[in-house]
Amino acid sequence: MNVPWRYILGLAVGFVLGIAVFVGLLYTQLGVPTLSTQxxxxxxxxxxxxxxxxxxxxxxxxxxxxALFGVNAQLIQQQTGVxxxxxxxxxxxxxNYRLDCLKxxxxxxxxxxxxxxxxxxxxxxxxxSDAGDDYLLARAPEYFLQTSLLYKIEMATRIPFKRLQKGWxxxxxxxxxxxxxxxxxxxxxxxxxxxxxDDNGDEVFNMAATRHPPGPEMQDLCSALADxxxxxxxxxxxxxxxFLQWARAQHITVLATFPNIIKEPAYDEPNGQKAIETITHxxxxxxxxxxxxxxxxxxxxxxxxxxxxxxxxxxxxQRTERLIPELEPYLHAAK
Amino acid sequence: xxxxxxNFMVYFLxxxxxxxxxxxxxxxxxxxxxxxxxxxxxxxYWKIEYVxxxxxxxxxxxxxxxxxxxxxxxxxxxxxxGVTLNLLLLGYFKYTNFAVHFLSHLVQRDLGHFNIILPxxxxxxxxxxxxYLVDVYRDRxxxxxxxxxxxxxxxxxxxxxxxxxxxxxxIPQFIDRELKASRENFGVGITxxxxxxxxxxxxxxxxxxxxxxxxGARDHLALSSFDAWMGTVAFALQIYFDFxxxxxxxxxxxxxxxxxxxxxxxxxxxxxxxxxxxxRWHRTLTxxxxxxxxxxxxxxxxxxxRQVLNILATMLLxxxxxxxxxxxxxxxxxxGIFLVVNHQWRLWVKQMNWTLxxxxxxxxSVLVTFIAVSFAWTFFRATxxxxxxxxxxxxxxxxxxxxxxxxxxxxGFRDKFLAPLGFHFINTEAxxxxxxxxxxxxxxxxxxxxWASPNTQQLLSKYDPILEPVTRQPWIHLKLGFWLGLILxxxxxxxxxxxxxxxxxxxxxxxx
Numbered sequence: 001m002n003v004p005w006r007y008i009l010g011l012a013v014g015f016v017l018g019i020a021v022f023v024g025l026l027y028t029q030l031g032v033p034t035l036s037t038q039x040x041x042x043x044x045x046x047x048x049x050x051x052x053x054x055x056x057x058x059x060x061x062x063x064x065x066x067a068l069f070g071v072n073a074q075l076i077q078q079q080t081g082v083x084x085x086x087x088x089x090x091x092x093x094x095x096n097y098r099l100d101c102l103k104x105x106x107x108x109x110x111x112x113x114x115x116x117x118x119x120x121x122x123x124x125x126x127x128x129s130d131a132g133d134d135y136l137l138a139r140a141p142e143y144f145l146q147t148s149l150l151y152k153i154e155m156a157t158r159i160p161f162k163r164l165q166k167g168w169x170x171x172x173x174x175x176x177x178x179x180x181x182x183x184x185x186x187x188x189x190x191x192x193x194x195x196x197x198d199d200n201g202d203e204v205f206n207m208a209a210t211r212h213p214p215g216p217e218m219q220d221l222c223s224a225l226a227d228x229x230x231x232x233x234x235x236x237x238x239x240x241x242x243f244l245q246w247a248r249a250q251h252i253t254v255l256a257t258f259p260n261i262i263k264e265p266a267y268d269e270p271n272g273q274k275a276i277e278t279i280t281h282x283x284x285x286x287x288x289x290x291x292x293x294x295x296x297x298x299x300x301x302x303x304x305x306x307x308x309x310x311x312x313x314x315x316x317x318q319r320t321e322r323l324i325p326e327l328e329p330y331l332h333a334a335k
Numbered sequence: 336x337x338x339x340x341x342n343f344m345v346y347f348l349x350x351x352x353x354x355x356x357x358x359x360x361x362x363x364x365x366x367x368x369x370x371x372x373x374x375x376x377x378x379x380y381w382k383i384e385y386v387x388x389x390x391x392x393x394x395x396x397x398x399x400x401x402x403x404x405x406x407x408x409x410x411x412x413x414x415x416x417g418v419t420l421n422l423l424l425l426g427y428f429k430y431t432n433f434a435v436h437f438l439s440h441l442v443q444r445d446l447g448h449f450n451i452i453l454p455x456x457x458x459x460x461x462x463x464x465x466x467y468l469v470d471v472y473r474d475r476x477x478x479x480x481x482x483x484x485x486x487x488x489x490x491x492x493x494x495x496x497x498x499x500x501x502x503x504x505x506i507p508q509f510i511d512r513e514l515k516a517s518r519e520n521f522g523v524g525i526t527x528x529x530x531x532x533x534x535x536x537x538x539x540x541x542x543x544x545x546x547x548x549x550x551g552a553r554d555h556l557a558l559s560s561f562d563a564w565m566g567t568v569a570f571a572l573q574i575y576f577d578f579x580x581x582x583x584x585x586x587x588x589x590x591x592x593x594x595x596x597x598x599x600x601x602x603x604x605x606x607x608x609x610x611x612x613x614x615r616w617h618r619t620l621t622x623x624x625x626x627x628x629x630x631x632x633x634x635x636x637x638x639x640x641r642q643v644l645n646i647l648a649t650m651l652l653x654x655x656x657x658x659x660x661x662x663x664x665x666x667x668x669x670x671g672i673f674l675v676v677n678h679q680w681r682l683w684v685k686q687m688n689w690t691l692x693x694x695x696x697x698x699x700s701v702l703v704t705f706i707a708v709s710f711a712w713t714f715f716r717a718t719x720x721x722x723x724x725x726x727x728x729x730x731x732x733x734x735x736x737x738x739x740x741x742x743x744x745x746x747g748f749r750d751k752f753l754a755p756l757g758f759h760f761i762n763t764e765a766x767x768x769x770x771x772x773x774x775x776x777x778x779x780x781x782x783x784x785x786w787a788s789p790n791t792q793q794l795l796s797k798y799d800p801i802l803e804p805v806t807r808q809p810w811i812h813l814k815l816g817f818w819l820g821l822i823l824x825x826x827x828x829x830x831x832x833x834x835x836x837x838x839x840x841x842x843x844x845x846x847x
């Protein structure tokens with residue numbers, strides 16, 4: 001029996017219909033807030049507000065949570081006199097989006113210190129993550145709308161059913177929002193949020209009295225160092241390269257350093273060394289000064305509290321004090 | 336690259352199909368070269384280092400076959416050399432460590448471990464080529480061009496996990512039917528592939544329950560008889576849908592390129608005996624074992640006792656082929672015993688002049704066969720004999736028949752009916768099996784599908800989906816029209832979404 005054209009057409013139409021239904025579902029819940037995205041929304045806005053309050057050239061620490069917990073912007077500001085904002089949030093959010101937000105905050109004359117987590121240089125965590133998709137849908141509809149159709153189709157394809165259900169539920173009955181003034185816990189037991197931010201955007205939740213106890217995540221190996229970053233042809237390097245070009249055109253000075261991470265013997269293996277060489281070469285070839293070495297940022301486990309990237313407050317102060325003398329010459333040059 | 340993976344479905348398959356269909360029909364050699372290149376890429380994607388081994392194996396076997404044809408007086412020596420070297424290669428990669436461990440155990444000394452990575456598909460391409468050598472030796476007319484022979488061996492739809500195809504059923508299609516790029520081939524092929532994709536999704540759901548229970552047995556967690564049976568039946572369903580999915584996808588993929596494969600899977604859980612089960616489960620492997628092992632050993636031609644030995648030997652070899660481990664050997668041995676008992680039963684029924692063809696006879700036969708097969712699957716799934724022992728002792732109630740406290744916690748049914756029957760209740764919370772009710776419902780529905788619904792080749796029988804005619808006609812046929820296409824296309828997108836979000840489990844038969 002012959003297979004009619006109608007059947008092949010039906011297959012194609014059904015497939016396209018599937019895509020259309022799911023892209024449509026994304027549109028129906030754009031901007032519907034979710035509780036899981038509230039902390040990032042809050043701290044990003046607060047940090048942007050702090051930044052706007054400082055006149056003149058500023059220093060921004062750009063990274064995920066390794067800088068949020070591991071670099072003390074207040075101390076840098078006190079010792080150098082340069083207004084400093086810790087823009088660290090979470091490396092789990094797409095690097096593209098984070099850098100795009102940063103572009104709206106910085107201005108000519110500013111200095112940026114990129115202390116990006118090693119994973120940011122690879123292919124993952126650059127364009128999307130589950131947390132990132134959640135955030136873009138709930139809190140950044142304008143960013144979602146400006147993405148390409150292909151990106152929207154990819155997002156519709158990867159977004160879990162549970163997230164779509166949550167969006168729909170929240171349209172009707174919003175999740176319990178944190179009442180102003182109350183702590184995030186128990187409203188959001190995973191992260192402390194803005195209640196623990198100081199006026200420079202540093203998270204001070206990592207003090208002995210409040211921080212989480214050591215968790216199993218402290219045993220994790222950083223995949224980018226364990227598996228290596230064999231070349232600069234990754235989505236991460238491409239995204240950063242494009243950002244560096246933009247910053248140069250805007251007369252913004254960019255410096256780079258390595259993120260704080262728990263020291264592991266595996267990172268001394270060829271894969272780890274190659275990854276560090278690749279990153280160093282990447283910045284050097286683009287005229288971006290690299291402050292300190294990767295080894296200086298690899299610290300003993302007792303200086304971290306819950307993940308391989310989260311320094312305790314005391315360790316963050318020590319780390320910042322070591323960083324400042326290396327940073328100062330560049331800040332004075334920028335002035 | 337898994338057939339159900341994102342990379343395969345979104346990149347590899349569309350590119351290989353589109354280029355194939357763009358090559359004009361008169362350029363048949365170009366189509367063959369393209370298919371060989373795509374197949375080698377598919378194989379090399381896993382580990383490029385083993386592509387030369389595959390190519391060497393093809394060149395070696397082709398040369399031996401040519402030798403057999405050209406030098407008839409040396410054909411016996413050549414076929415023995417060819418088969419032996421193939422088996423040595425397979426033995427080296429697959430069985431060296433098993434043999435070393437066994438010897439270590441015998442001599443009570445650690446003889447070490449070799450760092451050997453089993454090349455993907457080696458069991459399948461070795462068997463495919465052994466059958467070719469033996470056929471050429473038996474009938475020296477099977478002479479093909481090297482290009483056709485190479486394509487026959489590497490053709491990616493069957494390369495990794497079968498069907499174990501025979502040269503005489505595949506290579507003539509390269510020549511006679513010109514690897515036709517037609518709407519019919521594409522339509523039937525994609526339909527079979529999509530059915531396989533849906534089944535793979537089902538298999539992965541069943542795997543969740545099976546893994547929970549078998550991991551619990553491995554970790555020495557409290558396991559009730561109920562849990563053990565549920566895990567075993569869940570695995571029986573997982574492997575059923577997994578292998579059925581693979582077979583449908585392989586047949587569908589080949590069909591997209593104008594090649595028809597033989598049937599490999601034909602509703603085996605509807606078999607009324609273990610003999611029939613093996614006629615329906617992995618049919619091309621059964622055919623291979625029957626024709627090249629069982630018959631070579633003498634089959635049933637040398638008396639009843641010898642036939643029993645031949646069945647046992649063949650099934651033990653089948654077990655060993657599936658994996659280098661005692662659990663696989665015991666699984667094969669158990670099936671050997673089942674087959675022997677089944678043959679005896681048939682003789683007995685014949686002698687007693689019984690006619691067991693009423694519906695309830697058939698239903699009971701199907702149930703008994705399913706229980707026997709599921710029982711044997713315990714060894715197939717267990718990671719070692721200890722785990723299999725734990726599972727079986729729970730299933731057979733060697734420490735008393737037990738039920739999970741959590742599931743039967745409510746109602747008087749437990750105390751009034753189950754307890755007096757001798758069941759005791761144990762706390763199985765550590766197993767962390769979630770949603771017992773869902774598991775039971777899922778298992779019940781899937782069993783119903785296995786037992787009552789027509790299989791893919793029956794549903795598509797009007798479109799000649801397989802090489803041979805579909806023998807048993809179903810109560811329903813599919814008509815490929817717009818609305819069916821619309822539904823399948825929509826479902827295909829849903830499954831594709833799933834493979835984007837989470838990597839599908841590898842096909843179970845990819846391990847062999």
